[in-house]
Amino acid sequence: MHANGQARRAGNTFSGGPVPALLPHTRRTFATAVRSGGPGQVRRARAGPWIFGGRRAPLTATVARMADESFTHPRLAALYDPLQADRGDLDAYLDLAGRLGARTVLDIGCGTGVFALLLAARGAEVVGVDPARACLDVARAKPGAEHVCWIHGDAVALPPPQVDLVAMTANTAQEITGPRAWHTTLARAFEALRPGGHLVFETRDPARRAWEGWNRDATRTVTDLPGAGAVETWADLVAVDGALVTFRWTYVFATDGQVLTSTSTLRFRERAEVEADLAAHGFALHDVRGAPDRPGRELVFIATRPPRPSPDARPAAGTARPQGT
Numbered sequence: 115m116h117a118n119g120q121a122r123r124a125g126n127t128f129s130g131g132p133v134p135a136l137l138p139h140t141r142r143t144f145a146t147a148v149r150s151g152g153p154g155q156v157r158r159a160r161a162g163p164w165i166f167g168g169r170r171a172p173l174t175a176t177v178a179r180m181a182d183e184s185f186t187h188p189r190l191a192a193l194y195d196p197l198q199a200d201r202g203d204l205d206a207y208l209d210l211a212g213r214l215g216a217r218t219v220l221d222i223g224c225g226t227g228v229f230a231l232l233l234a235a236r237g238a239e240v241v242g243v244d245p246a247r248a249c250l251d252v253a254r255a256k257p258g259a260e261h262v263c264w265i266h267g268d269a270v271a272l273p274p275p276q277v278d279l280v281a282m283t284a285n286t287a288q289e290i291t292g293p294r295a296w297h298t299t300l301a302r303a304f305e306a307l308r309p310g311g312h313l314v315f316e317t318r319d320p321a322r323r324a325w326e327g328w329n330r331d332a333t334r335t336v337t338d339l340p341g342a343g344a345v346e347t348w349a350d351l352v353a354v355d356g357a358l359v360t361f362r363w364t365y366v367f368a369t370d371g372q373v374l375t376s377t378s379t380l381r382f383r384e385r386a387e388v389e390a391d392l393a394a395h396g397f398a399l400h401d402v403r404g405a406p407d408r409p410g411r412e413l414v415f416i417a418t419r420p421p422r423p424s425p426d427a428r429p430a431a432g433t434a435r436p437q438g439t
């Protein structure tokens with residue numbers, strides 16, 4: 115579903131409180147460390163070796179799965195922001211980042227860079243990664259893009275930073291449909307976090323069966339976009355195969371009559387499944403909450419990479435390893 119689907123949001127927050135600014139700029143060591151080709155430059159997977167945190171980190175993988183046409187076709191990627199005019203969904207993420215004091219953030223599936231740029235404007239050092247080059251081209255053309263490090267790839271392509279926060283906004287987690295890609299993403303997110311850092315992402319609650327509303331009657335809109343003219347869009351459900359839901363967006367451009375389609379598949383994960391996956395990768399679950407702008411529809415997971423045990427820590431009684439094992 116296009117970004118957050120039918121949800122157009124008011125500017126709420128997770129906590130109901132105001133959205134604080136992040137901490138002021140400190141040293142720009144995080145983003146600048148991964149940027150060897152100039153600010154705001156899109157980097158390709160396999161473009162390594164990377165310099166990160168003073169270390170060279172060779173890239174070992176390519177983009178695992180091409181993103182949908184909505185994100186990869188330049189004409190459609192250019193529509194993403196105008197069609198998602200209300201990004202109140204990001205307020206809760208900004209609020210969380212502020213409350214956590216996140217100075218360094220990794221935005222997986224950053225798309226057109228809306229969240230990454232909001233964070234950077236608040237003083238965070240941000241790396242945005244996305245497999246859709248057309249989205250990244252939109253992102254790096256925006257004011258302030260030079261303050262973000264853009265990486266063309268998926269989580270597999272990440273060097274090993276130690277960030278305070280890893281985020282996947284706007285149901286990006288559902289775009290990662292394959293079990294291998296999903297587990298790799300979680301593993302890389304864990305590695306990317308410093309001990310004590312947080313991972314936050316949302317996924318639609320399967321119990322709400324959002325796909326039942328993904329039909330032409332319920333989704334058709336005609337939007338007059340500056341520079342692009344009127345664009346008619348609608349979604350059609352194509353198939354439901356267990357947890358995988360496939361649908362197709364159609365875009366009709368009034369200016370020249372061009373018709374483009376984008377077929378997407380999303381994975382709807384149950385809460386228990388996500389919790390088990392997080393635990394399997396070593397995360398401690400901090401909270402599962404709703405998205406305030408889409409009450410009852412989303413599951414928002416906040417997980418922590420557990421802090422390193424103190425070197426002085428002693429095993430709890432009864433947990434000592436038996437001799438000889």
Ligand SMILES: C[S@@+](CC[C@H](N)C(=O)[O-])C[C@H]1O[C@@H](n2cnc3c(N)ncnc32)[C@H](O)[C@@H]1O
Pocket residue numbers: 116117118178179180181182185222223224225226227228229243244245246249267268269282283284285286289290295
């Ligand atoms: C709905 S958009 C959300 C973009 C952005 N997070 C936002 O808030 O606007 C989903 C994004 O996930 C990206 N994506 C698809 N597969 C991915 C993967 N395996 N890893 C990372 N990002 C992926 C797409 O290219 C797209 O930009």
